[in-house]
Amino acid sequence: MSDNDNIIEMNNVGIRYDQGPEILSDIKLALPRGSFHFLTGQSGAGKTSLLSLMYLAQRPSRGRISVFNHNLSFANRDQLASLRRRIGVVFQDFRLIEHLSAFDNVALPLRVSGMDEKEIRKRVTELLTWVELDAHMHDKTSTLSGGEKQRVAIARAVINRPDLLLADEPTGNVDNIIAGKLMKLFVELNKLGTTVVIATHSDKIINDFAYPRLHLQNRGLHIYYPSDTSALGGFHV
Amino acid sequence: MSDHVFIARKQELPLKGENTSLFLQVIISIAVFIFAITLSGVLSVDSVVNSWNKSILGSLTVQIIPVNDINKEKARAETLVYEEKAVEFLKSVNGVTRVSALSDEQLNELLRPWLGDGIDISELPAPRIIDVRISPDAEFDFAQLAKDLAAASPQASLDNHKLWLNKLIAFADGLNLIASTILILISAITSGAIFYTTQMSLGLHRQIIEILHVIGAKDAYIAQQYARRMAFLGLTGGIIGLFFAVPAIFFIGNLALAIEGGIISEANLSVGSWIMILSLPLFSMLIAMLTAYYTVKKTLKKML
Numbered sequence: 001m002s003d004n005d006n007i008i009e010m011n012n013v014g015i016r017y018d019q020g021p022e023i024l025s026d027i028k029l030a031l032p033r034g035s036f037h038f039l040t041g042q043s044g045a046g047k048t049s050l051l052s053l054m055y056l057a058q059r060p061s062r063g064r065i066s067v068f069n070h071n072l073s074f075a076n077r078d079q080l081a082s083l084r085r086r087i088g089v090v091f092q093d094f095r096l097i098e099h100l101s102a103f104d105n106v107a108l109p110l111r112v113s114g115m116d117e118k119e120i121r122k123r124v125t126e127l128l129t130w131v132e133l134d135a136h137m138h139d140k141t142s143t144l145s146g147g148e149k150q151r152v153a154i155a156r157a158v159i160n161r162p163d164l165l166l167a168d169e170p171t172g173n174v175d176n177i178i179a180g181k182l183m184k185l186f187v188e189l190n191k192l193g194t195t196v197v198i199a200t201h202s203d204k205i206i207n208d209f210a211y212p213r214l215h216l217q218n219r220g221l222h223i224y225y226p227s228d229t230s231a232l233g234g235f236h237v
Numbered sequence: 238m239s240d241h242v243f244i245a246r247k248q249e250l251p252l253k254g255e256n257t258s259l260f261l262q263v264i265i266s267i268a269v270f271i272f273a274i275t276l277s278g279v280l281s282v283d284s285v286v287n288s289w290n291k292s293i294l295g296s297l298t299v300q301i302i303p304v305n306d307i308n309k310e311k312a313r314a315e316t317l318v319y320e321e322k323a324v325e326f327l328k329s330v331n332g333v334t335r336v337s338a339l340s341d342e343q344l345n346e347l348l349r350p351w352l353g354d355g356i357d358i359s360e361l362p363a364p365r366i367i368d369v370r371i372s373p374d375a376e377f378d379f380a381q382l383a384k385d386l387a388a389a390s391p392q393a394s395l396d397n398h399k400l401w402l403n404k405l406i407a408f409a410d411g412l413n414l415i416a417s418t419i420l421i422l423i424s425a426i427t428s429g430a431i432f433y434t435t436q437m438s439l440g441l442h443r444q445i446i447e448i449l450h451v452i453g454a455k456d457a458y459i460a461q462q463y464a465r466r467m468a469f470l471g472l473t474g475g476i477i478g479l480f481f482a483v484p485a486i487f488f489i490g491n492l493a494l495a496i497e498g499g500i501i502s503e504a505n506l507s508v509g510s511w512i513m514i515l516s517l518p519l520f521s522m523l524i525a526m527l528t529a530y531y532t533v534k535k536t537l538k539k540m541l
């Protein structure tokens with residue numbers, strides 16, 4: 001596999017906060033374009049930290065990260081912003097802008113990239129209808145239920161058809177029917193070429209969808225494939 | 238779905254409802270009020286100095302020092318002779334366009350503000366005055382002219398107004414310097430207030446800014462929202478400040494005109510000066526907008 005086929009590459013990456021111990025050590029990872037992975041690990045294992053490195057919210061304490069073949073060590077602020085536009089993120093706590101409507105929250109990535117308002121209306125209306133939120137399109141997100149907020153957050157993450165989709169417990173607040181529908185959306189996006197990483201605790205989802213698993217344990221990253229019952233040598237190269 | 242539903246697009250950063258908005262608007266209003274008054278003062282002083290300069294540029298004054306004699310009538314007659322000699326000499330000088338010796342009535346009029354009514358100049362050992370008009374293009378060697386005049390009429394002395402005018406100009410320059418310092422201080426204080434309230438606001442909206450960054454917003458996108466809001470506060474604050482400043486400028490102008498002696502009767506603001514004063518809200522808008530924009534850009538650089 002050539003370098004160009006990897007969406008994300010991490011080499012000897014470590015991350016620590018202030019002067020504390022490393023949360024993650026010597027992470028070595030290559031995510032091929034169009035792959036689908038689950039990210040697992042106990043609470044506090046560093047899933048959120050690893051995801052935040054992937055969506056460029058922080059720099060590693062050491063090591064090298066490349067995203068879309070851009071070495072982040074040399075990326076300036078505007079380049080980072082341009083790279084982020086190709087990444088969709090679903091947060092566990094949604095991180096919606098509460099005083100905005102569901103429509104405006106979902107429209108954000110498109111507005112930030114300067115898309116025409118007419119096209120924005122068309123796309124956002126379509127997507128909100130698809131996630132069954134058309135009736136709440138103009139409601140402030142602060143008035144929505146947890147499940148509805150989650151769907152808004154997912155719609156915002158996928159509205160610009162990202163090259164990389166990162167989701168932290170995306171089905172944690174919805175019922176099984178909606179969860180199945182959302183997972184179907186992720187799978188469809190993946191079939192269209194989006195690389196997907198989903199952090200989850202749900203064994204049901206992991207078992208239902210036979211995708212490889214990135215497992216964080218003892219500050220390191222281990223890769224499990226669907227048929228495996230143990231780690232394959234610790235690191236995926 | 239009707240279009241109007243989408244028109245009322247809200248800004249991602251809720252800057253409109255911030256408590257600091259009113260504070261900034263008041264600060265900017267006060268700043269523009271003081272700025273306008275000070276600026277009108279500077280422009281008025283400039284207009285007065287220019288008017289003095291213009292009025293004396295083409296003139297000289299010659300004084301005939303009264304002859305000292307116990308016999309008053311004899312002294313007056315001799316003084317008038319010296320005056321006559323000086324007039325004759327001055328009329329012969331190239332570049333002099335008019336020479337007129339002030340009459341007793343004119344001298345009385347000049348002295349009235351200091352000595353009151355009912356004075357008789359012929360009874361006082363006051364100097365005689367000759368008003369001399371010269372061609373603005375003529376180049377004079379004033380030192381040589383004074384020497385020649387003294388030779389023609391020993392009691393005559395020449396005053397080309399430069400000395401007292403220079404002192405007045407130095408005084409006016411001093412006033413302008415103080416006023417300019419005030420203007421700079423006001424601008425700095427206003428910019429400082431905008432800088433700190435913007436930083437405070439960035440801290441307050443940190444979560445929204447992080448969301449905007451995650452979805453790919455560049456710093457300029459966020460800075461523009463602050464710039465737009467501050468431009469509005471700068472403009473409205475400026476208009477409010479100006480609304481109170483204009484009547485105050487007229488009031489101060491009327492007080493100045495009421496001073497006797499006509500010293501500052503020329504303290505009228507020109508159309509250009511008024512345009513400058515009336516455009517202050519645009520200036521405050523620009524300052525507020527740019528300060529906010531660059532504060533945001535600078536502060537966000539510290540974030541990833």
